[in-house]
Amino acid sequence: MNALLIDDDNLSRAVLRKLCDKLPDVRIIDEFSNAIDALKYLNTNKVDLIFLDIHMPNFSGFDFINTLKNPPNIIFTTSDKDFAIDAFQYECIVDYLLKPIQFDRLEKSIKKAKNKQVQIITEEEKVTEKKETLFVNVDKRLVKINIDDISIIEAKGDYVKIKTKENSYIVHSTLKKVLSKLPEKIFFRVHRSYVINITQIIDIEDNSVLINRDVIPVSRTNKGELLNRLNLL
Structure with missing residues (x-):
């Protein structure tokens, strides 16, 4: 799965990228320190997964999701445990990871994202088969x-x-x-x-x-x- 990192904290992005490098099912193709630049990127590029921080200057993670018409799978990565209930109101949210992120917890999140992606592809193929x-x-x-x-x-x-x-x-x-x-x-x-x-x-x-x-x-x-x-x- 091709993924983006969106987090205003440089160290958090570096740590998550290093952890993802150990997982064969995910590849970080780009990273952004603010959600605005990430939105511009997504206007012309498609990704399978986004790692998204919640608290960022000017434009929060929730603002980012509300702006997307068809958001890909998203894993929240945050130090704030208080928004988990709000996060899972969005269908695109796969998981909610608290910092500091542990490798085994990340591995489970990636597995969830992969399973959800397979499910979406299967449903699309069923629809395609019906429309002959x-x-x-x-x-x-x-x-x-x-x-x-x-x-x-x-x-x-x-x-x-x-x-x-x-x-x-x-x-x-x-x-x-x-x-x-x-x-x-x-x-x-x-x-x-x-x-x-x-x-x-x-x-x-x-x-x-x-x-x-x-x-x-x-x-x-x-x-x-x-x-x-x-x-x-």
Whole structure:
């Protein structure tokens, strides 16, 4: 699991990083002394786990969680035992570790985080399996489309254009609604007007992707997340 450390205390971060180095299931990819900088990092990067202090200047750990739309798994690391009940009100909280952190206690927390991550992936796969086909209303007919065949969905005013390798369908709907019916693993909104099937990308150049013979624009704000989803060498 790729993880972040967020703690305003340099010594606490150093100690936790050293402990994590002994665990094969977690890798610290970056660390921050304040939550604001961590939020900026997460705008363009994805992590599996965050070690988060509670008491930090200007922006607390709770402020940080409340700002995130889809927080990853989080382990609180703090010297304050008084906020444990409040912490576990959040679904993303895996554990609550009191400083000084003991290795065996940390090891148990990492195991919890790993088990929770496996559970989330399994649930997502079950949802994906259920969504194999999509019925669209075209000229008063319900047409069945294999979801894997969909390559591009383009917004066109009050309609969307759904493209496969063989056909195109104009449907009275919105990108947001269509995207909610598709598996998140393979469909990604690269631009306010486009959703793509990332498994059908042929080429990426600057701020565009090539799918079949179509060149699709990618917004700068979404490019980082798109690259995170791909299997880069």
